[in-house]
Amino acid sequence: MSFDAQREKIKEICKDLLEKGLVETVIGYAEGGIDGARIPYMFGTPEGAKALCWDQRCVVNLCTYAYEKRDRKTGVVAKPCDVRGIVNYIAENQLNRENVYIIGVDCDGMVGADGEKLPWCAECSVKKPPVYDVKVENPDITDGESAKKEEPSSMPGDFAKFQTEISKCILCYSCRQACCGCYCPVCFMDRGVPNWQPAEPGQGAKMMYHLGRASHLAGRCVECGACERVCASGVDVRYIIKEATKFIEDVYGFRAGFDTETEPVMAAYDPGDREIGFLGGEKHE
Secondary structure, three states, rough: HHHHHHHHHHHHHHHHHOOOOOEEEEEEEOOOOOHHHEEEEEEEEEEEEEEHOOOOOOOOOOHHHHOOOOOOOEEEOHHHHHHHHHHHHHHOOOOOOHEEEEEOOOOOOEEOOOEEEEEEOOOOOOEEEOOOOOEEOOOOOOOOOOOOOOOOOOOOOOOOHHHHHHHHOOOHHHHHOOOOOOOOOOHHHOOOOOOOOOOOOHHHHHHHHHHHHHHHHHOOOOOOHHHHHOOOOOOHHHHHHHHHHHHHHHHOOOOOOOOOOOOOOOHOOOOEEOHHHOOOOOEEE
């Protein structure tokens, strides 16, 4: 199935939902972005569905636009990573399941302005929405291994690489603002006591910020690539977060955004959990 066929199906679904009053608002994509990228588009009438877009430039993760605590039913046109973000919000009690209607769309990855598949999409193995109310399928797309094999991690033994990446950072916090997992009303970096934010963004402050953010996203990252996409300095932000994500999956067998009923792994305690580090990494008996 082509993007064109999926787009017409999405329009049909959205128009029907609004005509029947099953949702009051729909969040999708429309034309108007820079370099052909699509922009978030919200509409509340059946006629509004005509302007919907769906193609390889629907890059933005729409789950952040569904995050607002609303008391009305909202439909969201959601790629698998968007769906995983919505599922996270529901599992973390930030969004009521009954207030969101998930229009899940099979996705084989988005491309940049140069027509090349985006790095995070090339590495993605989740191409079908794990949770949905209605699904727009593409029979040519299957879940499975990513098209691009990830290189073995160098983070544990290559502090120089970490320092090189962090040195590019200007502490503009764009990655935080774009991330669907960063929804705290006040970020730890913005707190005055203690004063986390120094007058000059030195290397130590940059390291503290990125490592702190990585620890906060452990078991919560949905691998949408928004952090790296918005970075003005070209920092490989994902390489840091991926280490925490891989650690959680290896140790606890958990990936974020697949089940609304499963308690977030870092918010749950099981006496049988593996003990880590100096305790040997075995199950506690």
